[in-house]
Amino acid sequence: MSDTKELAPVQAPEWLEVESLNLDAQGVARRPDGKVVFIDGALPFERVSARRTRSKNNWEQAELTEIHRESSQRVRPGCPHFGLHAGACGGCKMQHLHPAAQVAVKQRVLEDNLWHLGKIKPEIVLRPIEGPAWGYRYRARLSVRYVVKKGEVLIGFHERKSRYVADMRVCPVLPPHVSAMLMPLRALIGDMDARDTLPQIELACGDAVTAMVLRHLEPLSGADLQRLRDFAAAHGVQWWLQSKGPDTVRLLDEGGPQLAYALPEFGITMPFKPTDFTQVNPHINRVLVVRALRLLDVQANERVIDWFCGLGNFTLPLATQAGEVLGIEGSEVLVARALQNYESNRALPHMGRALAATKFVARNLFEMTPAMLVADGVADKWLVDPPREGAFALAKALADIEQARRGVQDALPLPGGAEGWTPPRRIVYVSCNPATLARDAGLLVHLAGYRCTAAGAVNMFPHTAHVESMAVFERV
The missing domain is CATH 2.40.50.1070 (OB fold (Dihydrolipoamide Acetyltransferase, E2P))
Incomplete structure (x- = not known):
């Protein structure tokens, strides 16, 4: 028998103290018996009344009915379609929370995930990347x-x-x-x-289309x-x-201007098709690319691999700084588009130097093995930008090689050619899911020989519960 039961609305809702906010932007409170209550519309440090809508053995869901003590961070939503009422738009979940407080919540979510899932505390917490709170969704x-x-x-x-x-x-x-x-x-x-x-x-x-x-x-x-x-x-x-x-x-009709966005700090222009994956928020993306490359600190004599490279959002800027770049992506269509973008930018001046030699490869990165990793050759540094599923196979392949070299019991044997292969000295990992970042970070730190030197939130989607982030790993 299921432990779930639907309850009729409570006629006299009890008062609850809201302690925090979860990833679904629900206030989290506890009843005197310790049972957790998730309350739609409630904010941390508020005292509220709520009406239960669903109950399980260990938790309940409820809807806000009255605020008895309001949070100082509660603001008037900027959209008339936001709210808890019937017919309200579900596109945003946090418009009732001040944008700065939204960022603080997301930073806390990132740190909590890194600790509880990966048992990691970054040595430095990066200042969150923020941008316009409105008109950002391109x-x-x-x-x-x-x-x-x-x-x-x-x-x-x-x-x-x-x-x-x-x-x-x-x-x-x-x-x-x-x-x-x-x-x-x-x-x-x-x-x-x-x-x-x-x-x-x-x-x-795009910038003009x-x-x-x-x-x-x-x-x-x-x-x-x-x-x-x-x-x-x-x-x-x-x-x-x-x-x-x-x-x-x-x-519909051929001709006209091309859909594209620019990364002006690198002299790069990125043409794309409307169904290609590009970042929702171009303002944040520009800052994200600049910070990622600054943290990676690529030198002109270094070889860099850009994993999950997509259209080349990081690959082409990397090619303005590195000696050689390899972009690897699961989609052959995106690889072809990335190569086109590289060729179209190669003829343009880039801060006084030509783009570095750059190759693109299509490969299923969810099936990476130590042998495949070794076959890609030695790279001084990595940029990793996976989808929500994360980069588990990639991190595990790196960990398996390290464990084999340490002679750990039951470790997989080293693949052929691994004797002269060395792991990257630094990895910058850009994530759109703090849970999979934490999982992969646990492998890198506890098994692959790295330390997490920095991590911080990226507010790519203001007013939503979506958490983007960035972490830096250094070879011990």
Whole structure:
């Protein structure tokens, strides 16, 4: 029998003292018997009343009903669609918390994960990387739904804890010109013949181009194509069409400016397609790349490997400083795009020197082995930027080699050619999941012969519970 039971709302909610905030932006309190209560809408150090909505043996979920003592960090949300009410947008979870306090919470989450999951305390806590709290989201996947009963189109994120599309008329985390486009977009889709078969619009803003990818389940009529062209002319949008999978994405009309973003500190320009992976927040990305390379401290005679290199967001800046660079990525499509970006930038001046010799390789990095690691050759330094799953196989391969060299019992044998192979002296690990960073850091520190010299949070997604971070590892 399940230990979960749904409870009817409590008629007289008890008062609770909120101790902290969890990764879902829920206030965490404890009942007198020690049972943990997760409270939507509550903030640390508040005294609140809450109504239970779900109960298990060791914890409960509840909704805030009244605040008896308010946190000094509680602020008025900047979006009219944010809140706990029915129909509220679920895109943001922390708008009621001051942005500086949001960053402090994320830094604490990072440190707690490193200690509780990896048994690691960084020697230095880096100052968090922060940027604009509004208008930062240059990438977004917006759901589209024509509601027959209302006779209107909804475009936006899903409602809080719901599969329904929120009735969004503005979105302050989107660039202002895109937020202002939401209602005109709704009118556009409502006028189209295909309004019932258009489930999604994917937004991708470059430095000078606003691209929108329209997912359509049926071929578009000539009249609909003209409506898209008229909208593009009126609002400065570059339309792309997607009939099936990502490989079917194509420009509505060829020509026009190229979708791209710049890394001006390195003289690099990165062209990309709207479905390529790029960072959501370009303001933070520029600072992130600068700090990562400063911490890596690459010298002109050094060889560097950029693991999970993607389009070359770190690889190409590295090529302005290193002697040789190898970029490794799991997607062959992204590897081809990274090589194109390298070639397009190689002809440009870069702080008075040519880009370093750079190669790109496609490989499944979730299946790394010590033999594969040795075959990639010696590198002085590594840049690691994995997806949410982390870089466990890579860290384990490094640890396995170290354990074999130490002669640890039951260690795997050294692969051929490992006698002359040396591990990198320094690793900078950029993470979008503090739990997998902590897991991998545990391997690097406790088994692979490294120490964690620094770590800090990166507020890539203000007002959300998403935690990005960066850590530095030095060979002992």
